[in-house]
Structure formats: structure tokens, C-alpha cells
Amino acid sequence: MKTIYHFNEAQPIIVSSHSGGLINDQRQVIGTCDLGQHLTTSALAQDKQKQLYFVTAQGLLAFSAAYFVKLHYFxxxxxxxxxxxxxxxxxxxxxxxxxxxxxxxxxxxxxxxxxxxxxxxxxxxxxxxxxxxxxxxxxxxxxDGQPLITQKHDLKQKETIIVNPQGTIAVNSYGQKPQLIEARRRLPVKAIMEDVFGNEYLQVAANLFIPSTDCLLHSLPEHLPLQHPYQLTTENINQMFWQVQNGCEAASLLMGLHYHHHLVNCDYQEFINTMPLAADYNPYHGFGGSPYENVKGRFEAIFPPALLAWGRNYTALRDLNGADTIELIAALKRGNPVLTYVTTNFTPPDPDNYPWGKTYKNNHAVLLDGFSEDLFHVSDPIDGHYWLNKAVFMQAYAVRKWAIEIE
Structure with a gap:
């Protein structure tokens, strides 16, 4: 612990948090404070993790646990x-x-x-x-006025089609100069981009970007009739934005919970911390490793039996194991998004054997939240919102036909 700021005179502070525990230089708890308790601080100290503390006669108090009575901090x-x-x-x-x-x-x-x-x-x-x-x-x-769309991803798409019947709004890298691009327009894709909030965009010209949620990805038909979409307005949680390599199932579940106004004050990091971990690393029993890293011999995922048990702590979940296209659409018509197990980028399945049986190395989960005559709409924890052909979706989904309706 290092003292980094001395006050010219002792400053009165008021404890504002129930977590107002007092510690010593070795970070050992030596006492507690009551909410609203008055203390006096002479300096501020910082630990190796850059956390600040008030230095008081009673011990060190977290900087976030109190506020000044007289001093204007700003x-x-x-x-x-x-x-x-x-x-x-x-x-x-x-x-x-x-x-x-x-x-x-x-x-x-x-x-x-x-x-x-x-x-x-x-x-x-x-x-x-x-x-x-x-x-x-x-x-x-x-x-406003700062660059908005800044991050570039590996290019997996060379062309796209605008699916939204109202067209889409294209903007520049600052999110400015909006212009309408009409429905069913076929556009080249120069790059897949991300804004500072983790939302996905497609770059279609030198300084022109369109939101991926209005676009068709992965496989484009020669001709796409006008679609009449049915879509639930779900959020997108970008797991890579949160630096969680293996959190697609948790992200998809939380997006569905938030849609129904469950756990609205719980963010992705807090939700990940509640995810059950499998002591034997079997994803049927819990999450099979760490969401933050890949370890050889483990499978970093959580499969339906364990996910259903976890998710039912927060809402009703319906196991749609084996559901076909008609049953998936029926769930959406009931107003419920569906967590579905597919493959990354909807590529062909890549099987491997583990102690619990065959598993697909390119396992992925997305939230199914819309459909039209020929298309499905998903909220993908890696690639954002987008449309794709039902046939492309079903090819990746049908390998296991694992689906969970979030009510």
C-alpha cells in the first residue's frame, strides 16, 4: 500500500456503503464501519491493483465506500x-x-x-x-463528434443484401451524415466493423457503414424476394467486447432474460459470475472450464441440462430439444426468443470425442429472435444482429437440434 496524496488538513468523510470494511496495509480486515458513520482522513493510499483508500486513524477504507463532507473533489x-x-x-x-x-x-x-x-x-x-x-x-x-466506428474484424463476408423492408440508414465513421439505402439493395462488403459500444457494422464504401441487423449474412441467394419480417427487439451482448472468449451461451441467455425484463440491472460480467462450473469439466454438468481462456482437454461451454437448471433460477424456460423450423417459429410467435446451439459462423460441424461423448469443436450459441418467409434473424454474441437464410441456419442447428425457449 502506497500513500499517493496528502491533504493540507484532515478531511471529514461519511461512510456511504454497507461494504465499509477497514483493512490494514496487508489488506487484512481489522474492523467495520456503519452506514453514515463520520470519520476523518489525512491522505489517500493505493494498492498494487490501483485501488484507492482513505487513510484514517481506524484503518484503510475503500475510496468508493465514503465521500467528503466539505472538500470539493472536482x-x-x-x-x-x-x-x-x-x-x-x-x-x-x-x-x-x-x-x-x-x-x-x-x-x-x-x-x-x-x-x-x-x-x-x-x-x-x-x-x-x-x-x-x-x-x-x-x-x-x-x-458526439468523436470517431464512433473504429474496430475492424476479419472479413468473412464479401457481399450483403438489405433485408429490412424500410431499408437501412448508413452513416460515416462518426455516426453522422445519415443516408437511406433502400431494401433489397445488394452491396459489396469491404470490412466488418464495430463501434465503441460493441455494435456491429458492415463497411460498404470508403466511409459508409450500415448496421448488420438490417443485413443478410453468410450465404446470399441470386434473388431475394421482398421479406415481411417478424422480429423481437432484443439487445446484443458482444462477448468479445467484454473480453469473454467462451461466453456465448451465457450472453444468449442474458439477452433473452433482458428481453422479458428479468435481471435488468445485472450486466454480462455479473451474470457470468453466477454461471455454474462443472467440477469434472463436463459441459452437461456445468460450464466446462473458464469463460476467459481455452485449456487443452477441456471444453469451454455449458450444455442444455446445466443451462436449463441455471436459467430457471430467473424465469421459466422451455426445453425445445428436437424442435424443427415450425416449432422454432411458433416460439417466436409466442413472443419468446429462443437460445439455439449452432456452429461458429454457421460452418460445417467439426466433431471431436470427449469422455462424455461426441462434441463439436466449433460449438456456438445464438439467440433466435426473428423470421420472415426465407430468413431467420439472430442476435449473435460474436457477430451482432443479422439475418441469414433459414437453410443455412438449420444446417448448423440440425446437427444437435438443441433449443431453449426463454419465457
Whole structure:
């Protein structure tokens, strides 16, 4: 533990969190604090993980567990002209604080807010002041006028077709200069891109990008009749944006739960932490390893029996094992998205043998959330929202026909 800031005079603080435990330099718990308890701090300290602590006579208290009574933690406010718009780009969300660094509430990914100015904290880090008078960390926000579409993925698609009957809105890399592109237009794909919030786009010209959710991917027909889509408005959780290599089943389940307004205040990281792990690494018993890394001899996935048991802690789930196209569409017509087991990029299955039996190395899960005459729409934890031919979907799905309706 290293002291990094000394106050000119002792500062009174108020404990604002039930987790107000006191520790010593060796991070051992030596006491507790009551909510609303008054303490005095002389300095701020930092551990090896860059976590801040108040230095008090009673011990070290986490910086997030209290706020100042008199000291203004933020200062040097410079007002914007005109007011700017910003959105939260940190996948965990960001905290909103008062001038005295009292934590007020958490803002989720893509939450929009009006920014009236900027200032700095006592360490000279830049913070932004909102129109409501609260402070947000500048590094956690995207501001209007900054580049929006920045990340490039490996090109797996050379061409696309606009499926949305209303067409799609194309924008430049700043999310500006919108223009309408009509339905059924066939366009070349120069790159698959991602914006700062983890949403997928297709680059179709030098500085022109369209959202993947309006597009047909993977296999394009010679001619596509006008489609009349039925689509549930689900979110997309990008597992790679969260740096979770093997979390497709958890992401698909949480997207379905959120659609029905379950666990709305639970983010992907928090949900992953509740996922049952299999002591024997058998994915039928729980998750077979770590969501964050691949280990030889293990299979990092969770299969329907274990996923059903886990998911039923939060809502009713219907096991659609063996469901055909008609049954999948019936679930969607009931207003319920369907978690389906397929293959990555809907490629041919790549089987391998494990102690529990045959398993496909290119295992993947997506949330089925829409259909039309010829197409299915999915929310893919790797590639975002998009349309694909029913035949392409069924070829990958039919290998196992594992599906779970989320009610």
C-alpha cells in the first residue's frame, strides 16, 4: 500500500456503503464501519491493483465506500458551448458522482447524457459535468463528434443484401451524415466493423457503414424476394467486447432474460459470475472450464441440462430439444426468443470425442429472435444482429437440434 496524496488538513468523510470494511496495509480486515458513520482522513493510499483508500486513524477504507463532507473533489469547471451529447462506452457502465465524490448511481452502457462542461479531480484527471450537476469519468464516455466506428474484424463476408423492408440508414465513421439505402439493395462488403459500444457494422464504401441487423449474412441467394419480417427487439451482448472468449451461451441467455425484463440491472460480467462450473469439466454438468481462456482437454461451454437448471433460477424456460423450423417459429410467435446451439459462423460441424461423448469443436450459441418467409434473424454474441437464410441456419442447428425457449 502506497500513500499517493496528502491533504493540507484532515478531511471529514461519511461512510456511504454497507461494504465499509477497514483493512490494514496487508489488506487484512481489522474492523467495520456503519452506514453514515463520520470519520476523518489525512491522505489517500493505493494498492498494487490501483485501488484507492482513505487513510484514517481506524484503518484503510475503500475510496468508493465514503465521500467528503466539505472538500470539493472536482474543480476547475469549464463550460461547453454548446452543450454536448455523450454516451457511456464502458461495458461495465460508469458511476455518477456528486461534487464531493458521493456515488449516486450507475449508468449502463450506451446511456445518453448531456454534457455541460469538464473539470478535474484532485489527481488532475479529466471528468465531465452533466446537465444534472453530476460528474462522469471522461474516459468512460463517447462524445458526439468523436470517431464512433473504429474496430475492424476479419472479413468473412464479401457481399450483403438489405433485408429490412424500410431499408437501412448508413452513416460515416462518426455516426453522422445519415443516408437511406433502400431494401433489397445488394452491396459489396469491404470490412466488418464495430463501434465503441460493441455494435456491429458492415463497411460498404470508403466511409459508409450500415448496421448488420438490417443485413443478410453468410450465404446470399441470386434473388431475394421482398421479406415481411417478424422480429423481437432484443439487445446484443458482444462477448468479445467484454473480453469473454467462451461466453456465448451465457450472453444468449442474458439477452433473452433482458428481453422479458428479468435481471435488468445485472450486466454480462455479473451474470457470468453466477454461471455454474462443472467440477469434472463436463459441459452437461456445468460450464466446462473458464469463460476467459481455452485449456487443452477441456471444453469451454455449458450444455442444455446445466443451462436449463441455471436459467430457471430467473424465469421459466422451455426445453425445445428436437424442435424443427415450425416449432422454432411458433416460439417466436409466442413472443419468446429462443437460445439455439449452432456452429461458429454457421460452418460445417467439426466433431471431436470427449469422455462424455461426441462434441463439436466449433460449438456456438445464438439467440433466435426473428423470421420472415426465407430468413431467420439472430442476435449473435460474436457477430451482432443479422439475418441469414433459414437453410443455412438449420444446417448448423440440425446437427444437435438443441433449443431453449426463454419465457
Amino acid at each position: 474543480s476547475n469547471l469549464q463550460l461547453n458551448t454548446p452543450i454536448k451529447w455523450g454516451k457511456v462506452k464502458k461495458h461495465h457502465g460508469t458511476g455518477s458522482y456528486s461534487t464531493k465524490h458521493q456515488f449516486l448511481y450507475k449508468l449502463p452502457l450506451e446511456h445518453a447524457c448531456q454534457i455541460v462542461g469538464q473539470g478535474e479531480d484532485i489527481f488532475h484527471h479529466t471528468w465531465l459535468r452533466t446537465i444534472t450537476g453530476n460528474w462522469l469519468k471522461k474516459s468512460d464516455l463517447w462524445l
